[in-house]
Amino acid sequence: MALATPAGTSAIAVLRISGPLCAGFSRSLYGISLSPRRAHVVRHRETGSNRILDTVVATYYESPASYTGEDVLELSCHGNPFIVRRLMDDLCARGCRLARPGEFTQRAFLGGKLDLSQAEAVMDVIRARSERALAAAQQQLDGILGRHLARLNSELLDALARVEAYIDFPDEDLPVEDRDLVRSTVDRVLAGTRRLLATQRYGEILRQGIRTVILGAPNAGKSSLLNRLVGYERAIVSAEPGTTRDFIEENFLAGAHSVRLIDTAGLNPAPGEIERMGIEKTYERARAADLLLWVVDLSAPTPALTREIFDLAHSPAILVVGNKADLVSPEHAAMALSIGELEKSGLPAILAPHVASLAVSAQTGDGVPALIAAIEKVAEGFQHQTGDEIIAVNARHAHALERARVSLEAALHFLRSEAQPPSPPELIASDLREALEAMGEIQGKFDNERMLDRLFATFCIGK
Secondary structure (H helix, E strand, O other), X not given: OEEOOOOOOEEEEEEEEEOOOHHHHHHHHHOOOOOEOOEEEEEEEOOOOOOEEEEEEEEEEOOOOOOOOOOXXXXXXXXXXXXXXXXXXXXXXXXXXXXXXXXXXXXXHHOOOOOHHHHHHXXXXXXXXXXXXXXXXXXXXXXXXXXXXHHHHHHHHHHHHHHHHHHHOOOOOOOHHHHHHHHHHHHHHHHHHHHHHOOHHHHHHHHHOEEEEEEEOOOOOHHHHHHHHHOOOOOOOOOOOOOOOOOEEEEEEEOOEEEEEEEOOOOOOOOOHHHHHHHHHXXXXXXXXXEEXXXXXXXXXXXXXXXXXXXXXXXXXXXXXXXXXXXXXXXHHHHHOOHHHHHHOOOOOOOHHHEEEEEOOOOOOOOHHHHHHHHHHHHHHOOOOEOEOOOOOOHHHHHHHHHHHHHHHXXXXXXXXXXXXXXXXXXXXXXXXXXXXXXXXXXXXXXXXXXXXXXXXXXXXXX
């Protein structure tokens, strides 16, 4: 039993109870048999004193047509925390126990209502902070990743069956045409595995937001730009250079994507001790960035670019943002943001073709919508093409897929070998089985109780 709605004062609160005794338990509570999937208005009386604790709406879901696959009883009461606590205490006094974090979803998984990737998607749906993240989570909850894996597993099983047939009948040689068929099948499965692996980075972006680091010289207007993008005065802004000594992080929406915007200390070529520590943190954030916003002051000479930033950042996407456009002419802004002028300031020529630039005014807001659209375009570029479907595997999925990829490549090495005699089919079969086992971990087709307990412990109570 657990509260399935957020704690706090609200119009209603929902208590969820799951288990095979729910039907009899509801009769003992309210003296009537609840018709499945119909709402019943009843008075909940306290055990012992028979005092009315609240008027509730009781809904009974009969197994297997419930979230967990078990009998489920849901009680909707008034959302007063005091009433909720009294009801929970009464239910525990009548024999219920409090659910562990994620226990309802874990029971749904163990009961075959969800595979493990769908169970994980439940938390992705709850935690989604952008339209695209929610769409990806809902598609995974609908089983899109499981369907892709099912197709790969089916082809892999066909290949494994052909190989094992020659293990069972060692006197028969594997014909060339059959070997070619197995090789082409494993090739397709490997390509599909790589496509799924390629969605990991986009998955991180959807779940955590686009890690966007704002760089630039002191007083270029980095903090003003952050405030303009997030819509309120998040960072202190001053005409005095070096105001930002530590990094400041805030989220905002760029179209359908969530952005983790990180304002950093100005890149002062002659910093003081505290400023130097802030610049070191800037470098740390740049290493892990998905996108760099290099802010330049259009009303001042373009400062020399610190090449170290690009060496540390592993060439992420770069947007050059010419700030204070309200203080200069459009012609001056266009010239200052030209690739030739940026290269003079130290932009490596190898990166120049991949850099986009645009002029904005953090003071007036001019050009900011175009900047937000440019950030959204960068985010869209991280999505690996999978048709109309949004697939974004998480770190656990990627680890299993990487193991499958290594095993499939090992099998292909044997299948492609022209050595005589041909590689033993036992070696090929072993690699194919390892690939199947790795893919099975994604959907939970294995027995690892400790891993399951650890995974579901990250869920909120009530799910």
